Amino acid sequence: MGTSAIEAQGLTKHFRHTVAVDDLTFSVESGRVTGFLGPNGAGKTTTMRLILGLDAPSSGSATVFGDRYVDVAEPLRTVGALLNARAVHPSRTAAAHLLCLAQAAGMSARRVDTVLGMVGLSDVAGKKAGTFSLGMSQRLGIAAALLGDPPVLIFDEPVNGLDPEGIRWIRTLMRALAAEGRTVLVSSHLMSEMALTSDHLLVVGRGRLIADSPMTEFIDRHDRRVVRVRTDHERALIPLLSAEGAHVQSEKDGSLTVTGLESGQIGVLAASCRAALAELTPVRGSLEDVFMDVTRDVVDYGVSS
């Protein structure tokens, strides 16, 4: 019990007319980045708020190292979170904002300089947070999350609205934090982003857990195994492919799109009928397509967000 960094057991949250989080049970392990993926309104933010004790569950529980967040002895030194990067007093400077948080938690002013350096905001430490771009606000939010040097980090949609350089920076940071042995839980509604960042994937739709697996396994399982083939010997090859259960479609450009067989299997079949191949290319279905397939049944089209 309580050995995982974060555990949810039957975690459920009802708002008046909505079940935002519906009987979620999962654990988040240290030393890796866990992606928390779901369409808008799936319940990601609510789940994170429940873990952080900002909302009370309707039933079930969320724990950090076995304790509910409210019972964690030194919360800021245990869990760092970025939930809403704009939730900073606009007329306060970046340094003053962090100093205020540090003092409240009994941390030194030196730590403020350290985290400002870590997120690349040292040069603008004296500027008012209200003048910051979204990217700078995200960095400030991350600096606040890192203040207590916590082993557990929770980031809600940290790359939303960032430019490619900012996205790369956050990705690198999350991977580095996990490599140090920390627990990193990061939410996104973008499968492609999660694929680049996460080792493990939790997928939610309408408050329910619909996948909990290593990233590579998830992609392999839902990959549609499409291979593009070019040959002058279609007449010989197509019947063999069909006999093995593949679906073959002739394209306008003269190639064949083969679904349901690995490229290696197609190569063996082609050799068996002496069909020379001019092309044999596995085409991975886009990751967003995979994600849409997995969540389609549970997406609530009635929710506008």
Ligand SMILES: Nc1ncnc2c1ncn2[C@@H]1O[C@H](COP(=O)(O)OP(=O)(O)OP(=O)(O)O)[C@@H](O)[C@H]1O
């Ligand atoms: N305080 C609240 N009161 C009423 N309903 C809420 C409240 N917070 C969230 N909800 C509802 O709960 C559901 C889940 O919302 P949540 O914000 O957790 O989803 P999300 O996956 O984080 O989506 P997004 O990425 O759009 O924020 C939504 O239907 C939302 O409208």
